[in-house]
Amino acid sequence: xxxxxxxxxxxxxxxxxxxxxxxxxxxxxxxxxxxxxxxxxxxxxxxxxxxxxxxxxxxxxxxxxxxxxxxxxxxxxxxxxxxxxxxxxxxxxxxxxxxxxxxxxxxxxxxxxxxxxxxxxxxxxxxxxxxxxxxxxxxxxxxxxxxxxxxxxxxxxxxxxxxxxxxxxxxxxxxxxxxxxxxxxxxxxxxxxxxxxxxxxxxxxxxxxxxxxxxxxxxxxxxxxxxxxxxxxxxxxxxxxxxxxxxxxxxxxxxxxxxxxxxxxxxxxxxxxxxxxxxxxxxxxxxxxxxxxxxxxxxxxxxxxxxxxxxxxxxxxxxxxxxxxxxxxxxxxxxxxxxxxxxxxxxxxxxxxxxxxxxxxxxxxxxxxxxxxxxxxxxxxxxxxxxxxxxxxxxxxxxxxxxxxxxxxxxxxxxxxxxxxxxxxxxxxxxxxxxxxxxxxxxxxxxxxxxxxxxxxxxxxxxxxxxxxxxxxxxxxxxxxxxxxxxxxxxxxxxxxxxxxxxxxxxxxxxxxxxxxxxxxxxxxxxxxxxxxxxxxxxxxxxxxxxxxxxxxxxxxxxxxxxxxxxxxxxxxxxxxxxxxxxxxxxxxxxxxxxxxxxxxxxxxx
Numbered sequence: 001x002x003x004x005x006x007x008x009x010x011x012x013x014x015x016x017x018x019x020x021x022x023x024x025x026x027x028x029x030x031x032x033x034x035x036x037x038x039x040x041x042x043x044x045x046x047x048x049x050x051x052x053x054x055x056x057x058x059x060x061x062x063x064x065x066x067x068x069x070x071x072x073x074x075x076x077x078x079x080x081x082x083x084x085x086x087x088x089x090x091x092x093x094x095x096x097x098x099x100x101x102x103x104x105x106x107x108x109x110x111x112x113x114x115x116x117x118x119x120x121x122x123x124x125x126x127x128x129x130x131x132x133x134x135x136x137x138x139x140x141x142x143x144x145x146x147x148x149x150x151x152x153x154x155x156x157x158x159x160x161x162x163x164x165x166x167x168x169x170x171x172x173x174x175x176x177x178x179x180x181x182x183x184x185x186x187x188x189x190x191x192x193x194x195x196x197x198x199x200x201x202x203x204x205x206x207x208x209x210x211x212x213x214x215x216x217x218x219x220x221x222x223x224x225x226x227x228x229x230x231x232x233x234x235x236x237x238x239x240x241x242x243x244x245x246x247x248x249x250x251x252x253x254x255x256x257x258x259x260x261x262x263x264x265x266x267x268x269x270x271x272x273x274x275x276x277x278x279x280x281x282x283x284x285x286x287x288x289x290x291x292x293x294x295x296x297x298x299x300x301x302x303x304x305x306x307x308x309x310x311x312x313x314x315x316x317x318x319x320x321x322x323x324x325x326x327x328x329x330x331x332x333x334x335x336x337x338x339x340x341x342x343x344x345x346x347x348x349x350x351x352x353x354x355x356x357x358x359x360x361x362x363x364x365x366x367x368x369x370x371x372x373x374x375x376x377x378x379x380x381x382x383x384x385x386x387x388x389x390x391x392x393x394x395x396x397x398x399x400x401x402x403x404x405x406x407x408x409x410x411x412x413x414x415x416x417x418x419x420x421x422x423x424x425x426x427x428x429x430x431x432x433x434x435x436x437x438x439x440x441x442x443x444x445x446x447x448x449x450x451x452x453x454x455x456x457x458x459x460x461x462x463x464x465x466x467x468x469x470x471x472x473x474x475x476x477x478x479x480x481x482x483x484x485x486x487x488x489x490x491x492x493x494x495x496x497x498x499x500x501x502x503x504x505x506x507x508x509x510x511x512x513x514x515x516x517x518x519x520x521x522x523x524x525x526x527x528x529x530x531x532x533x534x535x536x537x538x539x540x541x542x543x544x545x546x547x548x549x550x551x552x553x554x555x556x557x558x559x560x561x562x563x564x565x566x567x568x569x570x571x572x573x574x575x576x577x578x579x580x581x582x583x584x585x586x587x588x589x590x591x592x593x594x595x596x597x598x599x600x601x602x603x604x605x606x
Contacts, residue, residue: 007125008036014124017133022140029117029143037121042172045126053126055093060168062093072096076104079162085109086161088153090177091119091169094127102135109137109156115176117143146176147442150183158188159195186435189428193347201284202560203601205307208284209329210605212306215313215322216333217498221340222303222321222359230361232477233257235452237276238350239264240371241378242453247272249467253452256474257366258482260357261300262349263291265369275299277479279317280353282326282345284309303356306330323356328556329505329602336501346436347429348372354437358447365449366470371456372434373416373426419454419464426457434459506606508553509599515551516596519544523589527582534581541588548595557598 015033019026026033039045044056050067064071075097079087086109087101098112110132114120120142123129132138141149163184170177235257237243237250243265246253250272253259261269261276263283269276275297281288281304289309296316304312305325313320324342325331334340344355350370357365416431418424426434434457441449441461450465519541526537548554 010128011036011121011125014129014133017130018124021133021138025140025142029120032117032121033124037118037125039122039125040118040172043122053094057168058171060171062166062168063096068094068096069100073100073104075164076100079105084160084162086111086156086158088161088163089113090163090165090180091173092123093166093169094123095129095132096127097164097166099127099129099131102131102138106135107137109139109161110135111139111141111153111156113141113144113149113180115143115173119172146179146183147439149180150187153184154187158184158191186432189432190347193429193432198559204284205327206329206560206601207605208309209307209325209327210602211310212308212313213329213333213502213606214495214498215306216330216337216501217495219320219322221338222323222343222356223339223341225321226341226359227361228482229258230363232360232362232479232482233364233366233474234357234360234362235259235366235368236350236353236357236370237261237265237269238353238367238369238371239268240369240373240375240453240456242371242375242455243268243369245455246368246452246467249471250274252471253366253368253467255476256471257477258357258360258362260353262353263288264349266291266295266297270295270297277301277482278303278356280304280349280356281308281312282349282352328559332505332553332556333498333501336497336504344440346433346440348433348436351433351436351440354449355440358444363447365447366452366465367449367462368452368467369456370451370459371424371453372430372459373418373424373457374413375418375424375453375455417458418456419451419458419462424455424457430457437462502606505553506603508551509557509602509606512548512551512553512557513596513599513603515544515547516592516599519548519592520589520596523585523592526585527589534585537585538581541585544592553599554595557595557602560598560601 015026018033040057042057046054046056046061046065048054048063048065048068050070052068054061054063054065054068056062087098087105088111089098089101091114092098092112098110101108102110112132120140139152141152144152165177165181233256235253237259239262247268250259250269251274254274254276258278259269259274259276260278260280263279263281266276266279277300279292279297279300279302281292281302284307286309289312292312292315298316298318300317302312302315302317302320303323304320305323307325307327307330322340324334324340326345341359343352343359345352350367354365354367413425413427414431415423416426437449437459438461441447441459449462451462452465452467452470454464522537522540522544526534551557
């Protein structure tokens with residue numbers, strides 16, 4: 001090992017700054033920072049040409065052999081995209097590059113990831129970290145698992161992040177960083193899908209939520225159902241093609257489990273005379289509502305949220321329960337009542353159904369039809385609304401088979417493995433759903449999940465199990481306790497409380513609307529040269545910005561505020577001028593107009 005006793009003062013200084021800035025993290029790993037560390041055995045100290053320290057490890061230099069600080073600065077200066085919001089460093093060697101980033105980009109987030117705390121302690125003894133610890137938005141992820149690291153990274157927009165990953169610096173934990181990079185790629189996909197979904201459906205979420213708000217004063221939340229089925233297994237029915245194999249024995253499965261059906265599979269269940277205990281629907285689209293159109297299930301309970309398409313609430317069933325809305329309008333109103341009960345969503349209604357089974361307290365969950373792919377080159381279960389629409393729209397030049405081929409043979413389709421080890425066609429979207437299940441299953445290791453359909457995409461944590469074995473080994477269940485809970489008096493938010501919350505919502509939106517219009521008018525007056533001095537304009541705009549920042553509904557208005565890409569396009573369309581102050585005022589006018597339009601859209605539906 002290499003002694004670094006000559007750097008004791010530097011180590012002490014860095015540890016002091018570390019403990020001041022990250023006291024809990026320093027306490028967690030205090031064993032590494034209470035005394036001078038020894039360098040890792042694999043490190044060989046080398047003096048660079050400029051006199052600074054560099055390191056060779058396994059015949060690879062972690063930093064330049066000539067001028068590590070200068071070349072780290074050059075690396076950071078290559079970042080030309082001003083829209084980037086975050087710099088993520090996968091390990092860091094001694095810290096030259098993160099230090100340069102901290103100096104060059106004090107307005108951006110700085111995230112450093114290192115699984116081995118000894119590497120951080122060793123860096124403290126060789127390089128001055130004061131610039132890093134002085135950075136206002138610095139985050140250290142030290143000694144954390146990849147799952148914890150990605151949970152932190154999930155709080156930033158990964159599409160607006162630059163990731164520094166030097167092969168020589170990550171080689172000591174190659175498997176760790178390979179896993180982390182895989183998780184980052186998945187999260188980037190998820191964030192991009194979420195962004196596109198928001199752009200496409202945000203106005204629909206707004207409209208549905210505003211129209212359905214009174215339902216909060218009429219319907220109970222699922223909170224009263226929490227942990228009411230701890231003694232029962234649950235079976236989640238999804239609408240994949242393999243469900244067809246399970247439908248004949250579904251009556252016996254229902255006798256032995258709590259049957260939770262996604263909306264897209266209900267038609268198939270009813271065709272076999274099976275009314276599930278619970279039906280899950282959450283998609284706000286009209287076409288999704290069509291899965292329930294013309295059907296009835298008098299003994300079933302519908303689980304939904306207020307962003308669902310309004311006619312969903314007229315579905316003939318035993319009862320309707322609400323879970324907490326995933327979208328800002330519902331979240332705002334719900335803060336005035338007790339929690340409805342939250343369910344997670346992995347982008348697929350089947351993920352919400354699984355989470356509802358967990359919410360009920362079921363420790364053994366079985367799934368059927370959760371294919372997340374195209375087993376035997378089938379895209380939908382026979383008789384589903386998807387298939388019926390294909391045949392209804394079919395013509396001589398555009399057959400149902402043609403449309404099926406389009407789904408099966410696009411660039412997004414890839415080959416994966418099913419539970420039997422055979423190949424199955426799937427796509428990136430369904431792989432993302434599978435990752436949600438994998439992550440959720442790891443979060444709740446006490447829950448056992450099995451599938452009756454081994455033809456589907458293999459999800460780590462879910463194990464194949466035959467329906468015949470389930471029927472043979474699981475005795476019929478007694479639903480008496482669950483029925484008693486369901487028949488208890490409903491605990492909906494009172495009508496008066498709901499009406500008061502809606503009134504306050506409208507009042508806050510009106511305040512936001514008028515504030516934004518004031519800002520817009522002031523900017524437009526400045527642009528048209530009918531304004532007081534710029535200094536006075538900026539002073540008044542600062543007051544307006546403060547009012548908007550303290551608005552209780554600003555985050556709700558952001559739901560339909562132009563997305564970042566659209567906002568960039570709007571700003572690029574502004575007249576070009578060399579007057580930077582006038583440019584700032586023009587950009588502000590666009591932003592105020594967007595805020596005001598968002599508030600007006602809410603008020604229209606309220």
